[in-house]
Amino acid sequence: MSAATTVQRPPRERRATRGRTRYHRSEVAWGAAFVAPAIVLFAVMGVYTIGYGVSLSFATWNGFTPNWTWVGLHNYADLLWASPTYAPVVHQAALNTLWVMIAVPILTVLVSFPLALLLNSVGRMRTVLRSVYFLPYVTAGIAVYFAWQYILEPDGAINLLLRSLGLGSLQQPQGFLGNPSTALPTLIVVTVWSSVPVSMLLYLAGLQSVDSTLIEAAQIDGAGWWRITRNVLWPLLKPITGIIVLLNLRDSLQGFQTFLIMTNGGPGNHTNVLGLEAYRLAFLSQLSPTLGLSSALGWLLFIAAVILAVITQRAMRRAT
Amino acid sequence: MAVLLALALGSLVTGAAGCGSGSGSGSSDKTLVMWTFKQSHVKALEEAGKGFTKQTGITVKVQAYTPDDAYLTKVQAAAKTGDLPDVLEVHTNGDDLTFGGAGLVSDLSKDVDSGWLNSYLQQVRVDGTVTDQYYQSSLKPDSTLKGIKLGQRFSVPLTIGTFGIVYANKQRLTAAGVTTAPTTWEDFIADLAKVKAKEPNDSGVSLGLKAPSTGLEWLMQPMAYGMLGADRFHALWGRDNTTNFSSPTGTQVLDTYGKVTPYWMPGTQTLDIDAADLAFAQGKSTFDIGGTFTLAFLAQNGFDPANVVTFPVPAPAGGAINDLSLAPFTLTGMSVSSTTKNRSGAIQWLKYLAKPDVSATFAKEALDIPPTNLGSDPDSAVGPVLGAMIKSFGSGPSAYNPGDTTYKPDGYNSGDVGAVLMNFTPLKTKTSAQTGAGLTKLIDSYWAKK
Structure with missing residues (x-):
């Protein structure tokens, strides 16, 4: 009798075939029943809304009329170059968004990294100070x-x-939000103010996980505070910097809460950004059929965010 | 397996149904629910509702959702989920027609008979109906009025009024030696200068320029209408570069309007309409530009109506119209939702509010102007300030009617046009000629869409 004949077959209802496990029908049914709510929810909340949003970007509609009017890719063309009504506004908003995307991540890193270093070196009151610096994040809102x-x-x-x-x-007689040349920089500062706490905490967590023997070795080699920070800590925290930059780039590209509440894009469209323009096209267009344009702008922002994420990811890989 | 799947899906569907498809607005044969976007109307409507309940046994619940944009979103969402109220307050000849075309509100043309209509002022009786102009507009590709049919009526008037009313602090005017309301644009500017000389810090003009259309529609347009007369004024929005904003006439209009620049309240470009009115109520400005509806907000925020002087935005001296007045139009109306379970009760409520005595009481409580005829002495019905505004209303070619938009292209967005104008004043980033060219370029883009 060969060895093969002595090996018993696995149970009929659950045997592995080429790495796959076969289940009894009732088990499959139970599994499906448990998974079904999640699948249905995803189908409704995810697939349906995404499909709805994509299809809306090819139509004109004001949210009230019974039917959509299909316009193909016209919404995208109108936003990017074709419409003398919408394209100039989108271009100006894109330029403002670009400034925000450049300034906010850089300033956030420039403020939060030194703050984290400071907080990490403080012996007493560290918890209190950490809470104080975290306040802008937990209180940020309308x-x-x-x-x-x-x-x-x-x-x-x-x-x-x-x-x-x-x-x-240095005073601003019209207020810092009333002067077109100070309004956007002011909003950038407010945005940085609200994004520093989380970035600082990320840096702090990174600093506390740095092996102390590395610091000690550098000190033994005669490195001072600046040298340790520049040549030891900063390189070690580059992945965190990458995450902070990526998060802030995404927020700068798509976020508009601060702009909506504080200026609504004003004065005279000088602080309009792309996220806000999408919101205005959807909800502040005096019942004009611009929901499709808004959706198209949203998808353009999504594409830009994906491209940014890919670029940042590659840059991070190279850096590390 | 099928049974199990059916059970899982069934529980989901049941849950979703429980969340979504409710019983609508909570109305019944004995209760009506009405939504409004004006907080100042809530109490007045509730007071009127008490009388209505006594007469019919039907209770009216009034709910406010503000500001206007949030109200529209609320209506949009409620329409999707079948939760519309019985009655909606609407912007007449705007929301009402859009809602009507979309089937959200019902056609009232067969309900509103001549007896009912006669209770309204002659000039606002047609408001809320689909005229040929609106019907033709609805046929255009980008129209917001798709679905409406000629002769339909989707609302009846609730309040009337107009934009372009200047509110001034009487005490400060008196202190600066200004004892009569200005009758020309030049007098107005001179009065601004006198008050500024007397009170340099809080003398300015507040206007909610965070909504840029206010500068355009509430101040510049009435002045320009008086300066040019109807035809040349309408031509500013035309495509002819010899008569529109990019023409010398357009530049002249903008230069005249720009004389107000030194007198804006600092930072007024960052204020929304309510904040600008509040600044006036708190004494941070001496002049406030608004409409007939502004008085209610000022009174609600503690400003004594007896300390206010009101006058329409005046025309420049030597302009085309010497006796510029403002024509009233229906600002807000009431519509009956198409999903109401108590349509006859809702119609009764609308009709009840059109009674002159009820309408006057509502107006007095809301500090707003009613659409009904109050006779030759409106002061006795609605008080002296509202009465003075009613008396200042005009009609005919010498009256500027902000409700007339027939000369503007479809898809025209006053907010975007107003933002271009803001670069000239108060922002001073563009000259009058550059601004005129910018306005024409934008307006041309609306015409091109046709």
């Missing part, structure tokens, strides 16, 4: 942006502070 508006008004706290410090020439 109320905080309204508070910022009051601070930035012509008779707000910042002008008052500048006046009392003898820096009256």
Whole structure:
């Protein structure tokens, strides 16, 4: 009797064939029943809405009329170059968005990394200070942006502070949001203010996971604080920097909450960004049939976000 | 397996149904639900509702959703889920026709008979109906009115009024030696200068330019209409470069309008309409540009109506129209949703509000102007400030009617046009000629869409 004949077959209902396990029908049914709610939910909330959004980007509709009017790729063309009504606004919003995308990640890294270093070196009160620096994140929202508006008004706290410090020439008589040349930089600063806490925490977590023997070895070799920071810590934290830059790029590209609440794109469209323009086309267009344009702009932003993610990922791979 | 799947799916469907398809607005034979986008109308409607309940036994629940954009989104969502109320307050000749074309509100043309219509002022009786102009507009590709049919009526008037009313702080005017309301644009600018000289800090003009259309529609347009007269004013929005905004006439209009630049309240370009009105109520500005509806907001925020002087935006001296007045049009109306379970009750409610005494009481409570005829002495019905506004209304070619948009292209977006105008004043980033060219370029793009 060969060895093969002595080996018993696996149970009929659950045997492996070429790496696959076969189940009894009732088991399959139970599995399917348990998975079904998730699949149905995903079908409704995910596939359906994505499909709905994509198809809407090929139509004109104002949200009320019974039927959509199919226009093919016209919405995309109108936004990008074809329409003298929409393309110039989108171009200006794209330029503003670009400035935000450049400034916010850079400033966030420039502020949060030193802050994390400082916090990491503090022996006492570290928890308290960490909470204090995290406050902007947990309080960020409509109320905080309204508070910022009051601070930035012509008779707000910042002008008052500048006046009392003898820096009256830096005051903004129209308020920091009322002057077209200061409105966008001001919004960038507010955005950075709200994005620093999370970035700082990420850096702090990274700093606390750095092997202390590396620092000690550098110190023994005679490296000072600056040298350790520049040649040891900064390279070790590059992956975190990459994540922070990526997160802030995505937020800058698609986020518009700050802009909507504080300026609504004004004064005179000087702070309009692409995310806000998509919102305005959808909900603030005086019932014009621009929901399709809004959807098309949303998908263009999605494509831009995917491209950005791929580029950033490759850059991170090279850097590490 | 099929049974199990059916059970799983069934539970999901049941759950979803429980969440989504509710009983609509919560109305019944004895209760009506009405939505409004005006907080100042809630109490007044509730007061009127008490009388209606006594008469019919039907209770009216009034719910406000503000601001206007949020209201539209709410209606849009409610229409999708079948949760529309019985009655909706609407922007007349705007939302009502869009909702009607989409089947959200029902056609009232067979319900509103001549007896009912006669209770309204002559000039607003047609408001809310599909005229030939609106019908023709609905046939164009980008129309917001798709689906409407000639002769349908989708709303009846609730409040009337107009834009282009200047509110001024009476005490400060008096202190600066200004005792009468200005009758020309030049007088207006001179008064602004006098008040600024007396009170340099809080003397300015507030206007909610965060919504850029306000500068265009509430201040520049009435002034330009008085300056040019109807035909030349309408030509500013035309395609002829010898008469539109890019022409010397257009530049002249913008230069005249620009004389207000030194007198804007600092930062008014960052304020929304309510915030600008609030600034006036709090004494941060001395002048406030608004409409007939602004008084209610000022009073709600503690400004004494007795301390206000109102006058229409004046025309320049030597302009085409010496006696410029403002023509009233229906600002808001009421529509009956197509899904109401109590249509006859809703119709009764609309009819009840059209009674002159009920309408006057509503107006007095809401500090808004009713669409009904209040006779020769409106002061006694709605008080002296609203009465003065009603008396200042005009008609005919010397009256500027902001509700007339027949000369503008379809798809025209006053917000975008107003944003271009803002670059001239108050932002001062463009000259009048550059602004005129920019306005023409944008307006031409709307014409091109046709």
